[in-house]
Amino acid sequence: MAGRKIYLDNNATTPCDPRVVEAMVPYFFEHHGNAASRNHPFGWEAEEAVDYAREQIAKLLDADEKEIIFTSGATESDNLAIKGVYEMYSRKGNHIITVKTEHKAVLDTCNKLEKHGAEVTYLDVKYDGMIDLAELEAAIKPNTIMVAVMWANNETGVIQPMKEIGAICEKHGVLFFSDATQAVGKIKTHPREVGVHLMAFTGHKMYGPKGVGALYVSRKNPRVKVTAQMDGGGHERGMRSGTLNVPGIVGFGKAAEIAMNEMEQDAARLSKLRDKLEKGFQELEEIYINGNVNSRMPHVTNISFKHVEGEGLMMTFNQEIALSSGSACTSASLEPSYVLVALGLGDDLAHSSLRFSLGRFTSEDDVNYAIEAVKKGVNHMRDLSPIWEMYKEGVDLSKIEWAAH
Amino acid sequence: MAYSNKVIDHFHNPRNVGTLDKAKKNVGTGLVGAPECGDVMRLQIEVDEATGVIQDAKFKTFGCGSAIASSSLATEWLKGKSVDDALKIDNMDIVEELALPPVKIHCSVLAEDAIKAAIADYKMKNGVAVEATATA
Numbered sequence: 001m002a003g004r005k006i007y008l009d010n011n012a013t014t015p016c017d018p019r020v021v022e023a024m025v026p027y028f029f030e031h032h033g034n035a036a037s038r039n040h041p042f043g044w045e046a047e048e049a050v051d052y053a054r055e056q057i058a059k060l061l062d063a064d065e066k067e068i069i070f071t072s073g074a075t076e077s078d079n080l081a082i083k084g085v086y087e088m089y090s091r092k093g094n095h096i097i098t099v100k101t102e103h104k105a106v107l108d109t110c111n112k113l114e115k116h117g118a119e120v121t122y123l124d125v126k127y128d129g130m131i132d133l134a135e136l137e138a139a140i141k142p143n144t145i146m147v148a149v150m151w152a153n154n155e156t157g158v159i160q161p162m163k164e165i166g167a168i169c170e171k172h173g174v175l176f177f178s179d180a181t182q183a184v185g186k187i188k189t190h191p192r193e194v195g196v197h198l199m200a201f202t203g204h205k206m207y208g209p210k211g212v213g214a215l216y217v218s219r220k221n222p223r224v225k226v227t228a229q230m231d232g233g234g235h236e237r238g239m240r241s242g243t244l245n246v247p248g249i250v251g252f253g254k255a256a257e258i259a260m261n262e263m264e265q266d267a268a269r270l271s272k273l274r275d276k277l278e279k280g281f282q283e284l285e286e287i288y289i290n291g292n293v294n295s296r297m298p299h300v301t302n303i304s305f306k307h308v309e310g311e312g313l314m315m316t317f318n319q320e321i322a323l324s325s326g327s328a329c330t331s332a333s334l335e336p337s338y339v340l341v342a343l344g345l346g347d348d349l350a351h352s353s354l355r356f357s358l359g360r361f362t363s364e365d366d367v368n369y370a371i372e373a374v375k376k377g378v379n380h381m382r383d384l385s386p387i388w389e390m391y392k393e394g395v396d397l398s399k400i401e402w403a404a405h
Numbered sequence: 406m407a408y409s410n411k412v413i414d415h416f417h418n419p420r421n422v423g424t425l426d427k428a429k430k431n432v433g434t435g436l437v438g439a440p441e442c443g444d445v446m447r448l449q450i451e452v453d454e455a456t457g458v459i460q461d462a463k464f465k466t467f468g469c470g471s472a473i474a475s476s477s478l479a480t481e482w483l484k485g486k487s488v489d490d491a492l493k494i495d496n497m498d499i500v501e502e503l504a505l506p507p508v509k510i511h512c513s514v515l516a517e518d519a520i521k522a523a524i525a526d527y528k529m530k531n532g533v534a535v536e537a538t539a540t541a
């Protein structure tokens with residue numbers, strides 16, 4: 001099996017679908033124009049291609065094409081939505097509500113705004129990763145301008161109750177922003193249907209290219225405006241200046257079109273493979289699936305293999321299988337995943353977790369191979385683990401006075 | 406982050422994995438780290454009472470590749486050393502041998518702590534005065 005490479009890290013990034021690549025190629029040389037060049041065919045062709053992609057993406061979201069603002073990716077979209085709303089609606093208030101399990105692009109943006117006078121509430125999540133709706137509603141105050149809740153979590157795949165959150169926001173007249181990076185193109189994400197007013201997403205998590213993303217901004221009921229964070233030529237209706245990444249946008253559009261046509265069958269196939277993967281580990285003792293298993297993305301599972309350290313475990317098979325760990329042993333902080341800690345997992349279980357995220361190009365063979373390789377790795381690591389040995393001897397690990405370092 | 410070949414070798418073929426009988430008087434056990442921190446090392450030495458030389462060393466480690474490699478290497482180095490010489494093993498020797506990157510230096514520190522803890526345990530059992538060192 002030497003040389004075999006299995007990619008189960010699709011939440012980090014997806015491969016670019018060959019059909020997407022094919023659609024992009026002509027826009028590097030043949031049709032290389034600047035979409036903002038209004039007075040020659042090179043510009044017209046580019047503009048036409050961008051318009052078409054905007055339509056393809058709008059269709060996927062059941063939105064109007066004027067509601068799609070192109071950016072460089074989800075991080076920029078998150079920044080534009082949060083900072084842009086904060087500035088635009090500063091007369092209405094300065095309070096933002098978000099959640100502890102959000103992506104850093106949301107959390108760090110909120111942290112930054114706190115330094116500039118914003119008041120931010122960071123909601124806890126329940127043990128299953130879901131927010132408490134009553135807690136959300138209770139947190140809304142007269143000066144609340146926005147609620148920011150991600151559609152699906154990147155680490156656990158947990159899907160938040162979007163419709164219910166939307167209804168609460170509607171009732172209190174606050175804007176609802178969602179980072180839907182992990183959800184768009186994989187499950188139905190129609191912002192208007194659930195009451196989302198701004199929504200961030202990106203190409204490279206849905207089999208499109210890297211370096212291109214978008215922000216959905218509702219144009220009616222309500223008409224939302226954001227203050228531009230990038231100043232310049234006034235592109236994207238003044239909300240995001242900068243020459244449009246035409247090949248990237250063309251690819252993003254194509255990826256949206258493919259997703260629209262294939263999302264359902266992909267999701268059905270992947271949820272079966274995901275379930276198969278989880279079943280494959282059943283014979284191992286002391287494993288725990290993290291997050292709500294009834295409300296999560298079809299292609300994701302996050303599993304803690306108790307008494308095994310995640311990064312070490314990955315090293316047993318990382319020449320062949322790519323995935324992610326909730327252990328932060330590679331970073332200087334030594335802190336395990338804040339998302340899993342927010343779910344109430346002890347640091348020990350958070351250090352022991354692996355995230356498997358399957359994708360369009362994952363085969364059943366890949367999953368079978370991964371089950372065997374991971375099982376073998378877990379057994380290898382447990383043979384090496386002193387705390388596994390103690391656990392097997394019946395030692396109560398919580399009673400040991402560990403010399404924390 | 407790429408691991409050095411030596412780390413990879415120790416990780417896939419760890420030396421001296423196992424458990425010595427901690428009830429024996431000539432066995433010293435060091436257990437350092439904590440599951441919450443993502444690293445726990447247990448290092449044991451068995452000392453020849455006549456000569457004071459470490460005749461066997463075993464480890465088990467919960468942790469990343471560098472933590473496992475550091476403790477595996479430590480057991481290799483311990484065997485055949487006198488207890489006093491073993492105390493001279495410095496974490497930076499491990500860093501150098503395994504080419505550990507800066508973020509992994511704590512793994513070598515933990516291995517040094519484990520050596521010291523095992524020796525302290527052995528000395529305590531045998532009524533030799535020791536300075537206080539980290540033990541679990």
